Every structure is written in structure tokens, then in C-alpha cells.
Amino acid sequence: MKLTGREKSELFFEGVVTVILLLLLNLSIVVLINSAIAHNPGLQSGIFQIKRSIKIGPTNYQLWSYENLFIALMLVADGFVLYWRLIRRYKQMQLRHIISELHYIAAGHFDHRIGFSLTGDTQRVVESVNALVDSAIHSMDEEREIExxxxxxxxxxxxxxxxxxxxxxxxxxxxxxxxxxxxxxxxxxxxxxxxxxxxxxxxxxxxxxxxxxRQTDTPLAISRLNLTAMMEQLAASFELEAKKKGMQIEVESGAESLFIEADAEKLGRVFNNLIANAFKYGAGAKHIFLQAEQRGSEVIIHVANDGQRIPADSLGRLFERFYRVEESRSKATGGSGLGLAIAQSIVQHHGGYIYAQSDDELTSFVIHLPIKHGQQLVKTAANRAN
Structure with missing residues (x-):
């Protein structure tokens, strides 16, 4: 932190005044002590005996003048007092600079941060102020985005x-x-x-x-759910509609049943939305594939169809509210544009995540869910682009 010329002068004046006051104080103490000793012969004799008995160094140097020792001690004490007063005044100046920066930020310069580096607790104050401003700006941006x-x-x-x-x-x-x-x-x-x-x-x-x-405080009715049986029931319930559209639903989940802790009703809504999405927008599709596999502490579910490919620039926006891919997702289908957004919110509420993949062979919606309720899965680096 750079001091202004006025602050440097103020600091210099503080030092000069402190030195003058300390010299006057030292002189007063010396005068009082000498006066007390001069009027007390017993004290003079005691001090003389002490000086003769104290020897310093290998040459047995004797202190014949207590004034020199006293002056040396007083100079050391004066140095500490002078340093303490100058440091205290300097820290006050630092606080004034911090307050000035805060007023500048509060005046509307929200992109400004306190840039100078200090030491000790004052530096922690600066870092806390900058962090607080960042947090406030982030909250304001979130509030604007919500609006x-x-x-x-x-x-x-x-x-x-x-x-x-x-x-x-x-x-x-x-x-x-x-x-x-x-x-x-x-x-x-x-x-x-x-x-x-x-x-x-x-x-x-x-x-x-x-x-x-979307309300995070909405409770989930968690139960131990047979995911394999659920997918088979879904395939059976959509079988008639699939036949009308010339499509076939296939379930693949391995030989053993998969069990997870989830809200059966809401997870069923996810599957219903994804399957209905394939019916509406999977142009040219002949199959819908429901696949599930356990990998460590999570279950990976694929809801895929072999219909028309989704453009790469649309994959990242599929879960936005009311978003429809041009041509293939027109409003002529009668969709609300909220189905995938609902599915994403439910999956996130369960501690998982969902993303889409599409190529010339398959369009897949991939769901990662924790087996145990209460766990929070983190999207891996390989899937962050989706």
C-alpha cells in the first residue's frame, strides 16, 4: 500500500512528537530519581554498595554510574514505544484506505477490488472484504438471472x-x-x-x-426400488403405443436385478418423459432401448432410440425450458418443451445428473444415479461437454 504525501508527513510528525514527549518524560524521571537520591543518604549508600558488587565481563568491569545504565534502558524502552506508535498510526492509515476502497465499491464500482497487499490481520480483512464483494456480486448476478x-x-x-x-x-x-x-x-x-x-x-x-x-425442499418418497422390474413394466405399458408408431421397446439390464434407493413415482416420470420424447421426436426410429448397469456406487441408465440424429450444437440446450430443436422438435408435436427440464430436475434432486449423446446410429439420454440415497454424484470430465 502506497502512502500519500500527506500521510507520510503525518507519520513523520507523529514520530517527532513521540520523540519529544519521550525525551521530556525521560528527563522528568531522571530529575525525580536524582532528587530522591540526593535527599536520602541511606539510599545513596545502598546504591553505592550495589554498584561495587555488580561486575560485568571478563575484566570485572564495575558500574560506577547508574545514570548510564538507566539511560540505556530508557532508550531501549523509548525505541519500542516509538515503533509501537508509528505502527499503530500506519495501521490506522491502512484502515482508512480500506474504508475508502469500500466507499468506492459501494458507489457502484462493483468490478473494483482492493488491490494492495498488507500483512497479518489487516491482509485477512482485505481478503475477506474482496471475498464478500465477490459473493455479493455473484448473488446479485444470480438474482438477475432468476428474474x-x-x-x-x-x-x-x-x-x-x-x-x-x-x-x-x-x-x-x-x-x-x-x-x-x-x-x-x-x-x-x-x-x-x-x-x-x-x-x-x-x-x-x-x-x-x-x-x-425445482423446489429443492420438496421431500422425496424414498424406497428400495427394483430398477429392472420398473423398466420392464414401463416397456409393457408403452408397448401398444410403440406398435402404433412401428417401434419396439427393448430392455437390457443383465441377469440380476438392480436395486436403488429412489422415489419411484418421480423416477417413473423421468422414464415416461424420455420415452415420450423418443416417440415424438425420434424421427425414423424403429427401436427404443432401455439399458441399466451398476458401476461402483452408481447406476448408469441409457434411454436410447435409433432415430434421427440431434445436431451437436443442440445437445447442450436440450434440457433448457421450452427449447425445441429446429424442424424435428416443432410445436406441431404438441409438446410443452418442459419434459426434459422436468427429467433433469428430478435426476438432480436424487443426487445424479443426466446428459444427451447423439450420432448417426443412436440418440441416448444417459442418467447417472447413486445407489444409496443421500449421495451426490459429480459429473466426470468425460461428460462435462455434454
């Missing part, structure tokens, strides 16, 4: 609800004003309104589910 996220959520929900709602009002208006030519037209208009209302209901349910699973 932007809320605004985007409201905008997207409003847009996605307004589109089918406009159609519903339009067709119901035709029915209300009897602007139809036949009963067939009436049934057509009411059917379209019903489909649009169903689409709105699906969006609202997905939005409710998304906001619910």
Missing part, C-alpha cells in the same frame, strides 16, 4: 397458452354464432377445440410439475 428466467418463463408460458386458447375461442365462437353448415362441421369445430384444450391442460400440468420438482 430473467422468471420473465422468460412467463413469456413462453403465455405464448404457448395463447396459441391454443386463440384457436379454442375461435372455434367456439363459430359454434356460438352458429357459423357452421352441418353437424359434421359442428363436430369438427368442437373436436379441434377439445384437442387444443387438452394441449393447454398438458402444458399447465407440465408447468406445475416443473415448478414442483
Amino acid at each position: 430473467r428466467s422468471k420473465d422468460a418463463l412467463i413469456t413462453n408460458v403465455s405464448h404457448d397458452i395463447r396459441t391454443p386458447l386463440t384457436s379454442i375461442i375461435g372455434y367456439l365462437g363459430l359454434i356460438e354464432n352458429k357459423q357452421y353448415q352441418s353437424e359434421e362441421d359442428l363436430l369438427k369445430y368442437s373436436h379441434i377445440a377439445y384437442l387444443k384444450a387438452t394441449q393447454m391442460k398438458s402444458l399447465v400440468e407440465d408447468l406445475f410439475e416443473y415448478t414442483k420438482v
Whole structure:
């Protein structure tokens, strides 16, 4: 930390004043001691005997002048006092600089940090202040991001609800004003309104589910779950829909059953969303593969299909709310755009993580879940890019 010219002068003046005060104090003490000794013959005799008995060094040097010894001791004490006062004043100047820096940051210069290096506790104060400012700025950025996220959520929900709602009002208006030519037209208009209302209901349910699973304090109904049996049940429940789409669901989990501690209902929602996602967007797919394997203290699950490849630049955004890959994920499919975001939130709530991989052969959603509830898995370096 560099001192200003005024501070250097202040420090010099402090030193000069301290030296003057110490000299006056020393002179006063010497005068008082000499006066006391001069008026007390017994004290003079005692001091003389002490001086004769004290010998210093190999030459047996005797102290004949106690004033010299006293002055030497006083100079040492004066040096400590002078050093202490100058250091104390210097630390006060350091604190003034720190306070000045804080006022500068508080004035709106949030990218500024206290840059000078000090020693001891003062340096820890500087580091703590910088860390506190970083934490505050990070919190402010997170708050802004949350606000932007809320605004985007409201905008997207409003847009996605307004589109089918406009159609519903339009067709119901035709029915209300009897602007139809036949009963067939009436049934057509009411059917379209019903489909649009169903689409709105699906969006609202997905939005409710998304906001619910995003709340980290929402408790999980943890139980010991047979993952193998669960995947087989899911495959059976989707078998009819798969046949209608000309697809086949295959389950691979090894000879032995896999057990994990998880919320069966919410984990089932993850599988439902991923399988439904494959039905809607796996253009040209003939198979959906459900695979699970245990690796150490975690279970790795693959939900894959052999449909159209997802572009590499879209893989990292698949789990964003309302994100749809161009062309293959148009709103014509009727999806809310929240299914993968819901799946990611549920997996993270279980202490795991999920990512997507896609090539010309398979598009896979890979889930890593801890076997024991309460563990937190860390995404490995090999998967950070996904």
C-alpha cells in the first residue's frame, strides 16, 4: 500500500512528537530519581554498595554510574514505544484506505477490488472484504438471472397458452354464432377445440410439475426400488403405443436385478418423459432401448432410440425450458418443451445428473444415479461437454 504525501508527513510528525514527549518524560524521571537520591543518604549508600558488587565481563568491569545504565534502558524502552506508535498510526492509515476502497465499491464500482497487499490481520480483512464483494456480486448476478428466467418463463408460458386458447375461442365462437353448415362441421369445430384444450391442460400440468420438482425442499418418497422390474413394466405399458408408431421397446439390464434407493413415482416420470420424447421426436426410429448397469456406487441408465440424429450444437440446450430443436422438435408435436427440464430436475434432486449423446446410429439420454440415497454424484470430465 502506497502512502500519500500527506500521510507520510503525518507519520513523520507523529514520530517527532513521540520523540519529544519521550525525551521530556525521560528527563522528568531522571530529575525525580536524582532528587530522591540526593535527599536520602541511606539510599545513596545502598546504591553505592550495589554498584561495587555488580561486575560485568571478563575484566570485572564495575558500574560506577547508574545514570548510564538507566539511560540505556530508557532508550531501549523509548525505541519500542516509538515503533509501537508509528505502527499503530500506519495501521490506522491502512484502515482508512480500506474504508475508502469500500466507499468506492459501494458507489457502484462493483468490478473494483482492493488491490494492495498488507500483512497479518489487516491482509485477512482485505481478503475477506474482496471475498464478500465477490459473493455479493455473484448473488446479485444470480438474482438477475432468476428474474430473467422468471420473465422468460412467463413469456413462453403465455405464448404457448395463447396459441391454443386463440384457436379454442375461435372455434367456439363459430359454434356460438352458429357459423357452421352441418353437424359434421359442428363436430369438427368442437373436436379441434377439445384437442387444443387438452394441449393447454398438458402444458399447465407440465408447468406445475416443473415448478414442483425445482423446489429443492420438496421431500422425496424414498424406497428400495427394483430398477429392472420398473423398466420392464414401463416397456409393457408403452408397448401398444410403440406398435402404433412401428417401434419396439427393448430392455437390457443383465441377469440380476438392480436395486436403488429412489422415489419411484418421480423416477417413473423421468422414464415416461424420455420415452415420450423418443416417440415424438425420434424421427425414423424403429427401436427404443432401455439399458441399466451398476458401476461402483452408481447406476448408469441409457434411454436410447435409433432415430434421427440431434445436431451437436443442440445437445447442450436440450434440457433448457421450452427449447425445441429446429424442424424435428416443432410445436406441431404438441409438446410443452418442459419434459426434459422436468427429467433433469428430478435426476438432480436424487443426487445424479443426466446428459444427451447423439450420432448417426443412436440418440441416448444417459442418467447417472447413486445407489444409496443421500449421495451426490459429480459429473466426470468425460461428460462435462455434454
